[in-house]
Amino acid sequence: MSLRWSSAPISRFAKEGAGTISRPIRALRGGVAVALVVGLLPLSVGSAVAEEPSSSSCTGQADQAADAVAQAVACASPVELTSADTAYETVHVNPDGTTTYDMGSEPVRTKVSGAWKPIDRSLVGGAEGIEVASPLAPMTFSDGTTGEPLATITTGGHELSMDVPFDLPAPEVSGSQLTYGDVLPGVDLIVTVDDDTAGFGEVLRVDSPQAAANPALDELEFPLATSDDLDVVSAGGGFEARDSAGEAVFTAPQPQMWDSSADGVIAQANAQAILAAPFGVTDDESAAPVVETPWAADVLGDDVAADRTVAPVEGDRVAQMQTTVTDQDVTIEPDDAMLTDSDTTWPVFIDPKVKAKTPAEWVMIESAWPDTTTYKFSPDQGVGLCDYAVTTACTKTNKQRLIWEFDDLDWLGDLSAADVTKATFKVFGTHSWDCTPRGVTAYVSKNISTGTTWNSNASLWGTGDYVAQQQITVAHKSGCPDSPTRFVSWDITKAAKWAADTNKSSFAIGLKAHTEASMQQGWKRYRKDASISITIERAPYAPTNLKFTDPAGACTTTDSARPVLRGDTPTVSARLNDPDDNDSASQDQLKGHYAIYTVSGSSKVWSYDTTSFHNAQVDIPVKVSAGKLKDGVAYYFDAYATDESGKAGPVSTKCEFYIETSPPSVAPGVTVVSGPYHNSTTPSGAVGTPGTFTFTTGGANDIVSYKYNFDDDAMTKAASPGANVAFTPKEPGKHTLYVESIDRAGWASSKHAEFVFYVRVTGVESEWRMAENTGTTVADAQHPGDSSRALKLTGATWVDGPIGDLDGDGHADSHAIHFDGAAGHYAQTAFEPLATDRSFSVSAMVELDSAGRNATAVSVDGDHASAFQLAHRSGAECVGAPANGCWGFFMNGADAAKPTTTSVTAPDEVVTGQWVQLTGVYDATAKTATLYVCTPGSLTNPVANSAAFTTPWMAFGSLQVGRGLYNDAATDPWPGAIGPVHVYQGILSAGQIHDTCAGAGA
Structure with a gap:
């Protein structure tokens, strides 16, 4: 007789919308x-x-x-x-x-629907059939509808369906079990959801030899369909459905068949016990040895009525069935002897099982059947010697051991042994032979599978890595007041530490009776629901991100790259790390421990322990105490962390450094690389002419860079040693290059250099015609788009100019600006339009309202005084001291507060209210200053007077209209009108001056 499962595509049994696919x-x-x-x-x-x-x-x-x-x-x-x-x-x-x-x-x-719920293996009606209420792996079973497979199970997006080769009636549902009655005459199909709801078992209950003789049972094909990403392969006497990575997704252990022999064994053993009862029993180990009363319950425990539709009961006759797996089907060969033997106790059960792979497995292995296994037994199994000579409840003299494997412990393999502080293994003891405590030892076992057997596993116990963990002396039996059935625990800390140190993601724990070889009295039974408990405390990691923060500096162990820190109290910083801090919410708490050593000799010179705890993944800066460090000595600092339990992590890498406690004491030097500029008050170069400069150390050591700026003592720009810096002036006048040197500790030199140079004015012709007659700005007619040459008016008003109403429209044909003689009323340009140390000419149409004091019409500012002034002078400064004073052209011999002045004055007395044209000319070749005065519209040559002037200088200030500069203050405000102003870099001839003056009245 054979049972055959054929492999078929999942589409054969799948329906639209069938089943909920759970996560893997x-x-x-x-x-x-x-x-x-x-x-x-x-x-x-x-x-x-x-x-x-x-x-x-x-x-x-x-x-x-x-x-x-x-x-x-x-x-x-x-x-x-x-x-x-x-x-x-x-x-x-x-x-x-x-x-x-x-x-x-x-x-x-x-x-369930994204929320945790308790496991519930109850069967309930569903849209596609009969479903499990709250399973680990969703399962759907046939409700008798034609064409539906017997069962479909899903996990992690994978699916497996199993069917039967006969019609299924509507089942009888009881809790977690379905019974499909009379699928063949005298044969029921019983399907039971596993306790863990990760799989199911189906058994054919064959009630009699007559039912077993049905030809339909000679060969049964159980169609098996999987999703496309799974392959069915032979494994451990059963089969596995594996994914593309070779991982088992669904497993089927080696199938078994069993009869109901335990019923007779129990009856016989209990009868023997009744006959033997007068001889009594003893739990006193000091008494003379006696043969224990052979109650069946002393082997089977109280649960002698275990559910035979799920697994064989102790004492049942069991046969393992081998499977052969091909690409198309899985064939099982039952034990024909059991089905035909007259001693077989009916009914007989034929069992295939299917389970989703779970993170834990358990098996019972036994010496009497060394090549078979009882995989994921239920509800319990025995440990120790089951001696047939002592009790017929044992079908053979047999040694049994139990093994549990716990998988998906990748996290444990990532730890070290020191991180594991305690580990225990716990399982429920359901029975012991008597009330006398006897030894049971926990071992590390070889990992298990559906194919684990006594021969493949038992001989390894106590060898190599498979070492004993702890032996406990225990009894657990119903009716023993001091030793009731209960959970018992073994210390497996060594096993957990071994798994951590050897990077294991799983390990197995086995139980062995200490008296396994000789004493039936050592017999015990344990339930399948075992657990492990591992307590962990990992030491902090070594600190990282070592650095210096005040002053800033990078960490290095290279001599040439050691940072040099400013001052002897640098701030060192390290990031405290903990392996358990993968999430900011975890708030791991650590203390940091810092120390500084000399590189030579590794002498500790400073240390610090943080007084409070800090979160992991946070940089913790600490300031070094004063007086601990010296200039020129190579140091390094390192750090380590401790957690709240005091567990210390490893020391960080080293971070080397030097210190310097004082800045360079000398200023850097400045060298002109190219361009016409020099460190002097003598004008050089011109606007738009570039110059290039470089810097020298000035004799200081360890200079690594420079800070500089042109015309800004903030010195925000950086330059490397030997680098050239360029400057192209946009304005004439004084410019200052400020430079400080920076040493390797970041100190700025206590003195900075100031390289001062003056950019020459490039004089051109400018003319302010006063044509606007409105507003506060007068454009330069020669450069109308250049706002820097425009006159900006302050306190001025517009009036008629020197040219009258020539066209008879009742309005003057020229305009002028008028000042009231008050201080602060004037007009000026943005910068000087003339080079006053070279030949130049300046003229202006002026009218004076009051002649009672000195007044300046046009001037150019220096730093302390005007370079020249076209002006009115009163009293003794004029020849003959006329009452209304005289017109003058004045040139100061130096840019000083009270310079020596060369005066050129006109002989005629000033007439108030009358327009005149004043023209001053400086001839740099002849070294003379000349004043021309004429009345607009006059046809006579202008009056001219000259004087020698030998000390010209370059004024870099702005052109002023309506005031002068003397003794560092604005002076001589103009009381009257000023018409067109004209400046020219060169000498105007007397004829040119005459023509402009005559034209003014034409």
């Missing part, structure tokens, strides 16, 4: 990482709330890591970090700063 089981790995990386929180006791926490605030749960930390400290109890929960894992933040990770062999919750 492997995705739980990410959940574990989040749980641990976010949840491993060194806690700050100093940050605990001083107030007694209210009972309402001590909920024992928090969604955010920071809230979990605060509650754990305040309430002095562990707090579950719910945001880190997964189906199998629960993370608790502890008050002492550690984190405990608990993982069970079975899930404790599942995601």
Whole structure:
């Protein structure tokens, strides 16, 4: 007889909208990482709330890591970090700063519509058939509708469907079990949802030899369909459906068939027990040895009525069935002997199972059947020696061991052994032979699978990595007052540390009875739902981002690149890091420890420990104490961190440096590389003519750069040693190049250089005709687009000019500006339009309202005095001292507050209210100053007087109309009108002057 599962495309059984696809089981790995990386929180006791926490605030749960930390400290109890929960894992933040990770062999919750809900394996009606209420892996079962597969299971976007080769009636539903009655005569199909809701088992219950003889059972094909991304392969006597990465997504252990022999064994053993009862039993190990009463319950425990439709009961006759997997089907060969043997106890059960791969597995291995396994047994199994000579409840003399494997522990492999502080393995003890405690030892086991057997595993225990963890002496039996059934624990800290140090993402723990080889009394039973608990506290990482912040400096261990820091109290900085801080919410708390050593000899010269705790991933600066460091000595600083438990991390890399405590004491030098400029008051160059400069150290050491600026002592521009800096003047006059040197510590020299040069004025002709007759600006008629040459008026008014009403329209044909003689009323240009140390001419039409004091019509400012003035003078300065004074052309011999003045005056007395044209001419060749005075419209030559002038100088100020400059102050404001003003770089002849004067009256 054979049972055959054929592999077929998923489309054969799939329907539109069928089934909910859950997330991959492997995705739980990410959940574990989040749980641990976010949840491993060194806690700050100093940050605990001083107030007694209210009972309402001590909920024992928090969604955010920071809230979990605060509650754990305040309430002095562990707090579950719910945001880190997964189906199998629960993370608790502890008050002492550690984190405990608990993982069970079975899930404790599942995601339904995005929210965690308790596992519920109840079967309910659904849109596509009969569904599991709240499963880990969604499953749908046939409701008897024609064409639907028996079962469909999904996980992580993968799907597998299994069908049967006969029609299915509507099933009878009871809790988590479906019974399809009489699928063949005398044969029921029973489907049971696994306790973990990650899979299901189906058994054919064959009630009698007559039912077993049905030809329809000779070969049964169970069609098996998968999604396109899965391949079905033989594995461990069963099969696996693997993804493209070779990971098992669905597993089917080696199928079994079993009869109901345990019913007879139990009856026989209990009958024997009744006969033997008068002999009694003893739990006194000091008494003489006796044969224990052979109750079946002493082997089977109290749960002798285990559900045979799920798994065989201890004492049942069991046969393992081998499978052969091809591209098209999976064939199972049952044990024909069991089906035809007259000693077979009916009914017989034939069992294929399918499960989604989960992060935990468990098996029972046994010496009497060394090449077979009981994979994911339910509900419990035995450990120790089951001796047939002692009790017929044991079908053979047999040694049994139990193994649990816990996967998806990638986070553990990322740790070191020192990070693991404690680990335990816990499982529920359902039964022991008697009430006397005897030893059970936990071992590290080789990892398991559906194909794990006694032969492939047991001989490794106690060798190599598979070392004993802890032996405990225990009994757990119903009816024993001091040793009831209960959870018992083993210390597996060594195993967890080993897994961390060897980068394991999974490990297995096995249980072995200490008296396995010789004593039935060592027999015990344990339930499948085991768990591990690992408490972790990782040491901080080495600090990073070492640097200097005040003054700034980069970290280096290269001699030539060591920064030189200004002063002896630099600020050092390091970023404290913790492996458990992957999220700002975790608020890991660390202290920093800093130290400075000499590079030569590594002598410690300074250290500092932060007094408060700081969050991880934060730069913590610390100022070095004064008087600890010296000029010219090479130092380095390093740092390490400690967490709240005092666990210290490794020391950082070194960060080397020097210091300098004082700036360079000498100013840098300035050298002209190109251009006409020199450090002198003598004008040189011109507007638009470039010059290039470079800087020298001035004799200072360790100069690494310069700061400079032209005409700005802020010195904000930088230059490297030997670099050239260029300057093209846009204005004539005084310019200053300010320079300071910067040493390698960033000190600026205590003295700076000032390279002063004067840019010559390039004189051209300018003329202000006063044609506007309105506004506050008079344009230069020769340069109308150049605003810098325009006269800006202050306190001036417009009046008629010297040319009268020639066209008879009742208005003067020229205009002028009028000043009232008050200080601050004047007009000026933006800069000097003349070179006053060279030949020039200046003329102006003027009219004086009052002759009682000196008044200046046109001048050019120096720094302290005017270079020249066309002006009116009164009293003794005029020849003959006329009452109304005289006109004059005055040239000052130096730019000084009270310079020596050369005066050229006209012989005629000034007539107030009358227009005259004044013209001053300086001849640089003849070294003479000449004044021309004429009346507009006159046909006679202008009156001319001259005087020798031998000390011309360049004035760099602006052209002034209506005032002069003397003794560092504006002086001689003009009381009257001023008409057109004309300047010319050169000498105007007497004839040219006559023509302009005569034209004014034409």
